[in-house]
Amino acid sequence: MKAYMVFDFGGTYIKYAVMDDKSKKLECGKIPTPKEGLDIFLDHITEIVKHYSESFEIQGIALSSPGAVDVETGFIGGASAIPFIHGVNMTSLLKERTGLEVSVENDANCAALAEGWLGAAKETDFYICIVIGTGIGGGIVINQSILRGATLHGGEFGYMIMGESCKSPLQSTWSKVASANSLVEEVEMRKSLVRGTLDGEEIFRLAEAGDSIANECIANLYKKLAMGIYNLKYVLDPNKILIGGGISKRPDVIEGINNELAQLKDDISTLDITVEACKFDNDANLIGALFHFLNRK
DSSP states (O other): OEEEEEEEEOSSEEEEEEEOTTOOEEEEEEEEOOOSOHHHHHHHHHHHHHHHHTTSEEEEEEEEESSEEOTTTOBEESOOSOGGGTTSBHHHHHHHHHOSOEEEEEHHHHHHHHHHHHSTTTTOSEEEEEEESSSEEEEEEETTEEOOOTTSOTTOGGGOBOSOOSSOGGGGBHHHHHSHHHHHHHHHHHTTOOTTSOOHHHHHHHHHTTOHHHHHHHHHHHHHHHHHHHHHHHHHOOSEEEEESGGGGOHHHHHHHHHHHHHSOOSSOOOOOOOEEOSOSTTHHHHHHHHHHHTOO
16 A cells, blocks of 8 residues: 655654555554664664555655755754754655655644645635744745745744843743743743743643633733734735644633734724634644645655
């Protein structure tokens, strides 16, 4: 049976799946991300491909990777929790080892492409996907193609400066003031807790139980997210704005952001701006990586 090997490189795990050309998972699994270096990393990938090649006619390998990915050359720039994958030609290295065609795409871009192929932006010509996690990233998609930018930083929404801190404007980027990580830090600071005491889920549980600090910080998060989304709508004017990341699975988060966006209107700023949650969660990067492979030039 013809199929494709798809990998999602993460700092903790490498997720993988054997998929057909409609994104159906035929087999799947994950392994801890090797820390020993590039050769061991490639050995693990190669062994997985060889194992499934015994049962499937593997047509190629699709990769989702952190970093500034050059899809034309296969080089992965930037930095991530897997330092040794950066500055090398990942597609060439794996093609040499497996004899298969290989493609690689940035993980946030993969998540965005998945939504346009089979998700919440299906049949939408122009949309943006904002992924909220430790920081804020995302992708800009026009006619099923990623807008990459001159230096491969298209969609790096988290670098927007949202205010001026007492130290430097760079301490007030969207990632630093409106990410899930920033919510945790703010609540811990206001409660005088040791860093790492709370996580996002616990903060929402506290809010539901009536904790005033948690509720105030969540309301503040919605305001800051709405400000950035407002800016992106007026700069890019996409047909649809999607919110991804673990936080997006809470309906109250989408409702809270939309409530704040509804307040950002006057006689001049008249657009009705709303967001929707992404359809895909854990499989988004795998689905998008496969789409990229199938549609590579």
